[in-house]
Structures are given as C-alpha cells and as structure tokens.
Amino acid sequence: MNYTRTEKNILALSCMAAIFLMGARTVHAMHIMEGYLPLAHCVGWDAVCLPFLAAGLIRIRKILNRSRRILILLAMSGAFVFVISSLKIPSVTGSCSHMTGTGLAAILFGPLVTSVLAVIVLVFQALLLAHGGLTTLGANTFSMGIIGPVLTWLLYLAGRKLKVNRKASVFLAAALGDLLTYCVTSLQLAAAYPDPVGGMASSAVRFLGVFAPTQLPLAVVEGLLTVLIVIGMEQFAEPELREISFLEAK
Amino acid sequence: MVTGILTMVVVWCLFYGRLPAAVLLLLGGGLGAALSLLGRHGSGQFLTIDILAQTSRLNRVSPLLKFWTALILMALCVSASSSFVGLFLTVFMLILIVCGGGLALHDYIHLLALPLSFLLLGGLALLFEVTVQRTGVLGIPVFGFWLCVSQAAQTRAMLVMARALGSLSCLYMLSLTTPMSDLIGVLRRIHCPELLIDLMYLIYRYIFILLSMYHAMRDAAASRLGFGDYRTSLRTTGNLYFSLLFRSYRQANRNFDAMESRCFDSGIRFLEDAGKIRGSHVLAAGALILLTLGLSIFFW
Numbered sequence: 419m420n421y422t423r424t425e426k427n428i429l430a431l432s433c434m435a436a437i438f439l440m441g442a443r444t445v446h447a448m449h450i451m452e453g454y455l456p457l458a459h460c461v462g463w464d465a466v467c468l469p470f471l472a473a474g475l476i477r478i479r480k481i482l483n484r485s486r487r488i489l490i491l492l493a494m495s496g497a498f499v500f501v502i503s504s505l506k507i508p509s510v511t512g513s514c515s516h517m518t519g520t521g522l523a524a525i526l527f528g529p530l531v532t533s534v535l536a537v538i539v540l541v542f543q544a545l546l547l548a549h550g551g552l553t554t555l556g557a558n559t560f561s562m563g564i565i566g567p568v569l570t571w572l573l574y575l576a577g578r579k580l581k582v583n584r585k586a587s588v589f590l591a592a593a594l595g596d597l598l599t600y601c602v603t604s605l606q607l608a609a610a611y612p613d614p615v616g617g618m619a620s621s622a623v624r625f626l627g628v629f630a631p632t633q634l635p636l637a638v639v640e641g642l643l644t645v646l647i648v649i650g651m652e653q654f655a656e657p658e659l660r661e662i663s664f665l666e667a668k
Numbered sequence: 669m670v671t672g673i674l675t676m677v678v679v680w681c682l683f684y685g686r687l688p689a690a691v692l693l694l695l696g697g698g699l700g701a702a703l704s705l706l707g708r709h710g711s712g713q714f715l716t717i718d719i720l721a722q723t724s725r726l727n728r729v730s731p732l733l734k735f736w737t738a739l740i741l742m743a744l745c746v747s748a749s750s751s752f753v754g755l756f757l758t759v760f761m762l763i764l765i766v767c768g769g770g771l772a773l774h775d776y777i778h779l780l781a782l783p784l785s786f787l788l789l790g791g792l793a794l795l796f797e798v799t800v801q802r803t804g805v806l807g808i809p810v811f812g813f814w815l816c817v818s819q820a821a822q823t824r825a826m827l828v829m830a831r832a833l834g835s836l837s838c839l840y841m842l843s844l845t846t847p848m849s850d851l852i853g854v855l856r857r858i859h860c861p862e863l864l865i866d867l868m869y870l871i872y873r874y875i876f877i878l879l880s881m882y883h884a885m886r887d888a889a890a891s892r893l894g895f896g897d898y899r900t901s902l903r904t905t906g907n908l909y910f911s912l913l914f915r916s917y918r919q920a921n922r923n924f925d926a927m928e929s930r931c932f933d934s935g936i937r938f939l940e941d942a943g944k945i946r947g948s949h950v951l952a953a954g955a956l957i958l959l960t961l962g963l964s965i966f967f968w
Contacts, residue, residue: 451783453754453835454790454828457747475861482863486934487924493870494878494920498913500871501878504714538868542875545843545851546717548782553742553835611794611828614820620797628793639902646906651913658917 448603448629449558452544452551459610464556467537470564474534481531491658492527496535499523500542504549517636518599521592522644524567525574526651526659532571536563561602570595588648593641600633601626674788676700681795681817682826684806714879717779717843725770726845728943735854737953738842744960745834750967751827753960754834760956761837769845779840780833787832794825848872850942866936877919882912 455463481488499519519539523532537559543549550558570591577587608622651659679696687695721727726734745757766773796815806817842851852872856865885908889895894904924932 448786451786451790451832451836452839453742453746453832454786455746457743460746475863479863486932487921489866490870490920490924490927491917493867494874494916495913496867496871497874497878498916500875501882501912502909505882534864534867538864538871541868542848542872544839545848546715548717548779548836548839548843551835551839552739553746607790607793611824613797614818615797615799621793624793624796625790628789642902643906643909646903647910647913650907650910654910655914655917658921 448600448633449540449543449550449562450554450603450606452548453553454551455554455557455606455610457553459606460553460556462556463554463560463606467533467556467559467564470530470533471537471559474530474532477528477530478534492531492535495523495527496538499535500539503539504543504547517640517643518562518566518596520562520567520599521570521595521640522647524570524595525588525591525644525648529564529567529571532567533559533563536567539563557603557606561599561606565602566595566599569598585645585649588645589641592644593637596637596640597633600629600637604629672700674700674792675784678788678791678795681806682791682822682829684817684822686822715875716775718848720771720775720844721847723770724765724845726765726768727847727850729845729949730943730945731846731850731854732857732942733945733949733953734842734846735851737957738838740957741838741841741960742835744957744964745838746831748831748834748964748967749827750964751830752967753964754827754830754832756963757834757960758830758837761841765841765844771844776840776844779844780836783832783836787829791825791829794828795821797821849938850940853938853940853942862935869936869938874916874920878912878916881915881919882908885911 478492499522502517502522503519520532520536523535527535537555540550540555540558540563541552544551544555573591573594574587577584577591604625605618605622607625608618611621612618613621613624676696676699679699680692683692683695741757745754748754762776765771766776795817797818799814799816801814808815849869849872852865852868855868889904889908893900895901
C-alpha cells in the first residue's frame with residue numbers, strides 16, 4: 419500500500435507536470451460538460467436562467483418593433499460570438515484557448531440581449547462542438563451568459579461614468595467578467611460536489627486551482643482582444659451599433 | 669501526449685487500491701497511450717459533427733423521437749446512483765452510432781475524447797483533497813501538506829465520470845445523427861418562442877458565412893507574417909475579429925435588403941424534410957428507456 423520515496427516523487431511530479439502542461443493543448447472556455455451535474459442542479463440552474471431569458475426576449479421584441487433590420491444584425495452578432503468562442507486565440511503560454519465572447523456582446527448590446535444570444539450559442543456549442551451540454555445548459559448559461567456579462571456591463575458603465583480611460587475600462591470589464599465566469603463555474607461545480615470534510619469552500623478552492631492555469635491567462639487575452647474589437651467597432655461601425663441601441667445610452 | 673499522461677494519472681488514482689498494480693499499470697498506460705495516439709488522428713476540420721450528422725444513416729429517424737429519447741436518457745443517466753447506467757449507455761450508444769449510424773469507430777472515439785480535458789481536470793479536483801495529515805488510500809506530500817485520495821472520493825469520481833460519459837454519448841446520439849435544421853424544427857414543434865427559433869436559424873446559417881470569411885482573412889494575414897511573434901499575432905487576431913464583425917454587419921444589411929425586397933414581414937420558414945415517427949422506432953426507443961430505467965433501479 420505504501421509508496422517508496424521515489425515513487426511518491428514521480429507521481430507528484432507527473433501530477434504537477436500534467437496540470438501545468440495542460441496549457442500546451444487546446445483548452446476550451448470553461449463549460450461544464452454534459453452530464454457533470456446532478457439532475458436537481460441542472461433543473462435549478464435552468465430555472466434561475468428563465469427570468470433573464472424572458473426579459474431578454476421581451477427586450478429584443480421591443481427593439482424589433484422599432485426596426486426589423488435588427489433581427490439580422492442580432493443573428494450576425496450571435497454567429498460572431500459562436501465563431502470567436504470556438505476559434506483558437508494566441509495565448510500567453512504559447513498554447514491555444516478560446517474567448518467566451520459574451521463580454522464583448524455585453525458591452526455592445528447590454529446583458530439582457532446577451533443572455534438570449536448566449537443561450538443559443540451554448541446550444542450550438544453543445545450540439546456542434548460537444549462543448550458544454552444540454553443538461554448543463556442552465557448552469558453554463560448562468561455563468562457565461564448572465565453573471566459574467568452583467569459584471570462586464572456594470573464595470574463598463576461605471577468606467578464610462580467615472581471617465582476612466584476607455585481602453586482600460588473595456589479591458590478591465592472584459593477580463594474581470596471572464597474571471598467571474600470561471601469563478602462561478604467553479605462554485606457551481608463545488609455546490610454539486612462539496613467536499614465531505616471541508617464542505618463547499620474547500621471543494622471550490624480545488625476546482626479553482628485545477629482550472630486556474632488555463633483560465634487566468636485566458637482572461638487577460640480576452641480583455642486585450644475585446645479592447646481591440648470594441649475600439650475598432652466604435653470607430654468604423656457606428657451606424658450599425660446605434661441601431662442595436664448600444665450607443666443610445668451615451 | 670499531455671492528455672495521455674493525465675489520463676494515466678487519473679486512471680491510476682481512480683482505481684488505486686482496488687486493482688492489482690500490474691493491471692492498473694496496464695490499464696492506465698494502455699488508455700493513455702491509446703489516447704495520445706488517437707489524438708493525432710483529428711481531421712482538423714471545423715464543425716465535424718455537423719458534416720457527420722448530414723451523412724449519418726440514422727438521420728431519417730424522426731428527430732422528435734430522437735430528441736425526447738436523448739433527453740429522457742440523459743435525465744436517467746445523471747440521476748442514476750451507480751456508474752453502471754452511465755457505462756451501459758456509453759457502450760450502447762457506441763454500438764448504435766458506429767454500427768447503426770455508420771460512423772467510423774476511430775472518428776467516434778476521437779469525438780468522445782473532445783471534452784476529455786474538462787473530464788480529467790474535474791476528475792483530479794474530485795479525487796484529491798488537501799489535508800494536513802495523510803489519510804485515504806493514496807497520499808502525495810506537497811510542501812508540507814498531503815494531497816490525499818480517499819475511497820469515497822474514488823467512488824464519487826467514478827460515478828461522476830460515468831454519468832458524464834453516458835450523457836455525452838446520448839448527446840452524440842442526438843447531434844451525430846440529426847442535422848441542425850431538423851433539430852430547430854423540433855424546437856418549433858415543442859413551441860419554443862418564435863423569435864428564438866428565427867434567431868437560431870439565422871445564427872446557424874451565418875456561422876458558415878462568418879467562418880469562410882474568417883478563414884480567407886486569416887490566410888491573408890498569415891501570408892503577410894501577421895502571426896510572426898506573440899505581440900503581432902495578438903494584434904492581428906484583434907484586427908481580424910473586428911473586421912469580421914464589421915464586414916458581417918455589412919453583409920447582414922445586404923441580406924436584410926434582399927429579404928425586404930422579397931416581402932419579408934416576420935417569421936422565417938424553411939422546408940422541413942425530417943423523418944416521420946415510425947412504430948418500430950418508438951418501440952425500440954421505449955424499450956431502451958425501460959431498460960435504462962430498470963438498470964438504474966436495479967443498481968440503486
């Protein structure tokens with residue numbers, strides 16, 4: 419049963435190496451995979467998302483009454499979020515990772531519309547890329563489509579009110595939104611599988627730790643890319659953005 | 669390679685103290701090696717699942733039936749309290765998709781390995797607990813603490829992984845045999861909001877437009893050394909994404925003009941050519957669900 423010293427060291431080293439080398443392969447934005455949560459949690463998270471989705475749909479319908487053209491623009495934006503969240507982006511460790519894209523959507527369209535786009539994107543990711551899942555749709559929508567974007571949106575608004583440097587506020591909003599998404603996902607996992615001894619907190623720390631090497635650099639890159647995209651869009655595509663009502667709050 | 673090593677570590681921890689060391693080594697090593705070999709066989713194509721769904725032999729089975737069967741089986745699988753249900757579904761779906769749907773076995777195994785990094789990392793988090801004193805069947809000292817694996821954690825990790833594999837297989841049963849347009853048709857039949865359905869149709873179609881646009885621009889950027897070093901590649905990626913969004917908006921405006929000139933008022937209709945529900949298929953699906961239910965009650 420007992421290990422010799424060498425054996426222990428080899429095992430410990432290989433664990434460490436595995437965790438840190440995970441950065442060297444393609445990692446996906448952190449969606450909880452199909453079947454990973456117990457049924458009660460799946461249903462619970464679905465229920466939590468419903469009011470946001472309903473509000474989002476009502477909001478989109480209101481915008482559409484003003485101009486139907488926006489349906490096409492929104493669809494294009496949804497497709498855009500899907501595409502950038504499934505493409506590889508250069509990451510700090512030389513590995514590949516993916517943006518969530520929902521922070522960008524939140525800055526452009528506000529959190530309500532984003533939640534609707536996010537749920538569609540997540541369904542497509544589950545079906546077309548086996549990325550996330552149908553049973554975990556609610557949990558993933560909550561972390562990636564609701565909580566993260568809401569924080570991004572709030573930070574972005576605060577930055578604009580306080581007249582912080584635009585680039586800095588967009589960067590912070592997107593990066594912190596991404597971080598929050600990852601923390602909420604870890605908490606969701608911990609709530610489903612609490613530690614028998616230490617409870618939820620100790621389990622959450624473990625999930626946070628295991629996914630940190632891939633998720634922390636990703637948040638920085640996501641922030642940088644979002645800055646580039648938002649600044650570009652504001653310079654060159656103002657009419658379209660104004661139509662989706664993102665600039666009207668200005 | 670890394671996945672291979674990680675698989676080995678996880679399998680080792682999962683079964684440590686339950687199987688003799690030689691079997692354990694063989695199992696872990698075999699699985700790890702198999703995965704690192706298979707990992708290279710990825711076709712590298714984007715949206716493989718979509719292409720496979722179009723060519724599956726099972727895509728004439730009613731999508732409505734497949735949708736409900738998959739959902740019910742997933743619910744049974746994630747609420748099962750024994751790993752047998754998950755493993756049964758994994759094996760059953762493998763046989764169904766490979767023999768019934770005509771998908772190559774190595775393609776399917778490659779697809780099953782897609783969410784592997786999540787499964788393995790999550791597995792590590794479920795297995796190890798950080799304690800001050802050594803407990804459980806396996807302990808590794810790290811900086812004055814112990815990373816321990818207890819028997820209960822092993823059982824739980826095994827159950828969670830089996831559930832995940834089982835419901836992933838059910839998801840594949842649906843997504844590898846049903847083209848997306850049929851699935852959106854199902855959502856229409858079960859009365860999802862019309863607005864959501866329209867958005868889904870459009871988003872699905874635009875994904876392909878955006879992807880081809882993106883690939884053209886990326887190749888153009890790459891041929892001009894746009895991905896030379898890390899700084900440049902980050903800037904290039906940002907510019908690429910921005911021009912993608914910008915150009916896609918222009919494209920969207922043109923599309924809308926085209927639709928409006930053809931009297932678009934609201935609601936987008938497509939021809940639905942999905943398979944009809946057949947009695948034999950319903951019987952088979954019912955039998956499978958009952959069998960799974962029986963298994964989960966038997967192994968409660």
